Amino acid sequence: MAPDQNLAVLQALDTARTQWYHVKAIVIAGMGFFTDAYDLFCITTVSKLLGRLYYYDPAKGDPGKLPHNVNNLVTGVALFGTLSGQLVFGWLGDKLGRKKVYGITLILMVICAICSGLSFGSTPGSVIGTLCFFRFWLGFGIGGDYPLSATIMSEYANKKTRGAFIAAVFAMQGVGIIFAGLVSLIISHIFLKKYPAPSFKENPIFSTQPQADYLWRIVLMFGALPALLTYYWRMKMPETGRYTALIEGNAKQAAADMGRVLDIELEEESDKLSQFKAANQYPLLSHEFYKRHGRHLIGTMTTWFLLDIAFYSQNLTQKDIFPAMGLTKKAPQINAIEEVYETSRAMFIVALLGTFPGYWFTVLFIEKIGRFVIQLVGFFMMSIFMLILGIKYQYLKEENKLLFVLLYGLTFFFANFGPNSTTFVLPAELFPTRVRSTCHALSAASGKAGAMIGAFVVQTYTLDGNASKIKHAIMVLSFTNMLGFCFTFLVPETKGRSLEEISGEDGGGQNETQMAARRSVTMQGSGGLEAI
Numbered sequence: 225m226a227p228d229q230n231l232a233v234l235q236a237l238d239t240a241r242t243q244w245y246h247v248k249a250i251v252i253a254g255m256g257f258f259t260d261a262y263d264l265f266c267i268t269t270v271s272k273l274l275g276r277l278y279y280y281d282p283a284k285g286d287p288g289k290l291p292h293n294v295n296n297l298v299t300g301v302a303l304f305g306t307l308s309g310q311l312v313f314g315w316l317g318d319k320l321g322r323k324k325v326y327g328i329t330l331i332l333m334v335i336c337a338i339c340s341g342l343s344f345g346s347t348p349g350s351v352i353g354t355l356c357f358f359r360f361w362l363g364f365g366i367g368g369d370y371p372l373s374a375t376i377m378s379e380y381a382n383k384k385t386r387g388a389f390i391a392a393v394f395a396m397q398g399v400g401i402i403f404a405g406l407v408s409l410i411i412s413h414i415f416l417k418k419y420p421a422p423s424f425k426e427n428p429i430f431s432t433q434p435q436a437d438y439l440w441r442i443v444l445m446f447g448a449l450p451a452l453l454t455y456y457w458r459m460k461m462p463e464t465g466r467y468t469a470l471i472e473g474n475a476k477q478a479a480a481d482m483g484r485v486l487d488i489e490l491e492e493e494s495d496k497l498s499q500f501k502a503a504n505q506y507p508l509l510s511h512e513f514y515k516r517h518g519r520h521l522i523g524t525m526t527t528w529f530l531l532d533i534a535f536y537s538q539n540l541t542q543k544d545i546f547p548a549m550g551l552t553k554k555a556p557q558i559n560a561i562e563e564v565y566e567t568s569r570a571m572f573i574v575a576l577l578g579t580f581p582g583y584w585f586t587v588l589f590i591e592k593i594g595r596f597v598i599q600l601v602g603f604f605m606m607s608i609f610m611l612i613l614g615i616k617y618q619y620l621k622e623e624n625k626l627l628f629v630l631l632y633g634l635t636f637f638f639a640n641f642g643p644n645s646t647t648f649v650l651p652a653e654l655f656p657t658r659v660r661s662t663c664h665a666l667s668a669a670s671g672k673a674g675a676m677i678g679a680f681v682v683q684t685y686t687l688d689g690n691a692s693k694i695k696h697a698i699m700v701l702s703f704t705n706m707l708g709f710c711f712t713f714l715v716p717e718t719k720g721r722s723l724e725e726i727s728g729e730d731g732g733g734q735n736e737t738q739m740a741a742r743r744s745v746t747m748q749g750s751g752g753l754e755a756i
Contacts, residue, residue, distance in 0.1 A: 233465045233478050238383040238722045249380050250389055252461060253373040254396035255454040259333055260366045261400025262407075263447040264306075267299050267359070269408035269568045270440035274298065276432045276560040277440075278348035287424045287431070287555045287563075292684055294352060300679030301356045302363035303536070307672035309367025314665020318658060321472070322376050323463045329372065330458060332365030333451040341445030362447075367672070371664040374652035378660070379464035383722045387590040387649055394648045395583035398640060402580055405572030408443050412565040415439050421559040431559040439561060466723070470657045508659045516728055520654045521663055523714025527599065528647040528671035530708035534606060534701040535639050537678035546570040550625040578633030582640025595646045596717040600709060602642010607705035609635045614699035618691055643708060647671065653718045656727045 240246075271290060280288030290298060309329070316325045336358045343355040373393055381389040415435060424431040462481040469478035506512035546552040551570035555563060590598060609631050613620065620628035647667070655663040685697040718726050 233469055233475070234722070234724060237380070237465055240382045242382070242385055246381065246385075246389060248457075249377060249461070250392050252454060252457045253377050253393045255450050256330065256369040256373055256458075257393060257396040258400040258403070259330075259337075259447060259451040259454075260369055261397040262404045262450070263333065263337055263362055263366060263444075264302055265401050265571075266404040266408060266443050266447060267302070269404065269412075269571060270443055270564060271295060271298055272555070272567065273436055273440050273560055273564050274352070276563070277437055278351060280428075280432065282428065285428075287428075287560075296680045296683055297356055298352060298359075299683070300676060302359045302366065303672050303675045303679055305360040305363025305365075306367035306370075307363075307669045307676070309364035310370050310665045310669045310672065311367075312364075313368030314371035314661045314668070317372050317375060317661030317665075318471070321463050322372055322379075322467055322661065323461060325368065326372050326376070326461070327455060327458050329365045329368035330451045330455045332368075333362060334448045334455075336362035336365060337448035337451070338445050341441035341443075343441070367668070370648075370668040371661045374648060374664050375661045376461075376464055378652035378723065379466040379657070383720060385591060386653065386723075387595060387719055388587050390649045390652055391583070391587045391590050391645050394645055395587055398575070398580040398583040401575045402572060405568050405575055407446050408564060408568035409572055411439060411442055412561055412568055416561045416565055419561065421561070423556065423558050423562075425556045433559065433561055436560045436564075439564060466657050470729070508662060513659070517655055517663070519714055520716070521666065523711060524647065524651045524654065524663070524667040525670035526711040527603075527643060527708050527715065528651075528667050529674040530704045530711065531603070531639070531643040531647055532671040532674035533677050533682070533704045534610070534635075535644055535678070536675035537682040537697070537701055538635065538639070551629070574629075574633055574636065578636035579640055582637040582642070583645060585637075585641040586645040589641075590645070590649070591719055594717045594719045595650055596712065596715065598641065599643045599646040599650075599715075600712050602638045602644075602646070603705050603709035603712060605638035606635050606642065607702045607709065609638070610698050610702035610705060614695050614702055617695040617698065621691065643712075650715055650718065653723060653726055654715070656729050657723070 275289040275295070276287050278288065279290055279294075289295075309332075313325055313329060339358040340355055340362060343351050343358065345351040345354055374390055377390045377393050378386060415433070415438075419433045419435045421427075421431055421433050463472075465478045465481060468474050468481060506516075546567060547554055551573070552563070552566040558566065586598060613628070613631050613635070620631070651664040651667040652660065682697050682701070685693040723729070
């Protein structure tokens with residue numbers, strides 16, 4: 225089937241001007257990612273407080289700290305849930321439909337965010353155990369949002385702005401990280417004013433306010449609010465036209481649904497639909513899929529895996545690196561709530577100035593520069609900045625804290641104006657409709673496997689504040705980023721083309737694997753690089 229014989233509903237989606245329903249879809253899907261990021265990263269602001277409240281030992285003479293294994297579990301257990309949720313909901317999204325399971329993820333997030341804050345028990349083990357149980361299921365709901373939001377946005381968008389729209393949904397993660405710091409900052413400031421206390425150095429016992437036990441619970445429960453507000457609007461969204469037509473085989477319903485949101489008349493074209501379906505019957509576990517898309521799936525899975533080792537290591541270990549950067553005071557010099565306040569303030573500043581801008585630079589430039597070059601440059605710059613941080617760690621820590629903060633912030637900037645955004649976008653574009661959600665889920669789950677390495681391996685090297693260990697950990701992360709740079713060559717450029725053309729569903733004869741073999745990187749007249 226030639227590209228000009230595509231279904232009218234698909235052509236209409238690909239050529240539609242940007243209008244209100246696009247904006248609404250970005251906001252509805254994006255609020256899920258706002259909630260995801262808030263729930264995953266707010267734990268960073270309060271994990272030290274949990275140590276002071278539940279693991280203080282007077283015999284040690286230091287503020288209470290979570291044992292290494294407990295700290296890793298508290299900050300990393302949600303990642304196990306996220307990986308599981310990505311695989312389950314990604315598969316269900318292809319089998320049952322994107323819309324049918326889209327609301328379930330939000331319900332899970334609302335219930336488990338509230339229950340995380342209500343973690344009960346009379347011993348540290350029971351409180352932490354309950355918290356970890358609910359954060360696992362919170363992560364399960366969060367995981368489902370990754371493949372579903374990306375797939376829904378890619379199937380709603382037009383081909384000229386598809387990358388920017390998907391990136392805009394993902395950019396809400398940056399807003400969520402900012403709010404994780406901001407909410408913790410505001411709540412801890414209120415508690416600090418109402419319940420002042422001496423520093424640990426002045427009075428080890430009274431430096432930990434009993435009321436602080438409410439603080440961390442409020443911070444965690446706040447994550448339920450945006451998910452709750454979004455639920456109604458998610459349920460009002462119609463199923464994507466591509467899924468209704470190509471998977472359910474209901475051309476009439478697809479034309480009606482998309483005609484309504486696009487405000488145009490569309491034909492149902494049942495004959496053309498049967499040709500589409502006949503040309504695309506091969507399953508995920510088949511030689512035909514491997515021949516057409518195997519290289520892409522390997523590329524999206526490896527790059528996301530390598531990226532998340534570094535990205536989650538940076539985010540989850542911020543609380544341990546902030547003192548070295550001079551952004552927070554040493555633990556004995558402050559009280560329990562003050563430590564939350566200072567950690568939250570530092571996290572907010574780094575997110576606002578380093579993390580947040582990178583996401584929106586991707587939104588602005590992804591359709592001009594392309595996914596391939598943004599990812600390639602992002603990995604390279606992250607590797608360079610981390611290598612400098614690793615080699616010069618001792619000097620930067622002691623002699624030039626301002627440069628330390630700048631380099632650290634730039635690694636976040638190029639993560640987000642780079643692979644952290646593009647690894648989310650590409651799997652939503654490269655694969656056929658009937659396995660798009662599953663392939664995105666496999667790629668995202670691979671990323672969360674990398675995040676677990678960050679949480680359970682890399683983080684262990686930073687907990688004691690040992691300069692030598694932190695230095696070596698940062699240098700290893702520099703190497704993983706360079707590996708990501710190399711594996712990026714397995715993925716093609718997708719900008720400016722329809723999903724059916726990219727995946728070969730339109731029967732155009734050349735799939736992306738064949739096209740990638742003759743891809744060349746050329747200099748554009750504007751001086752930018754573009755992968756063709």
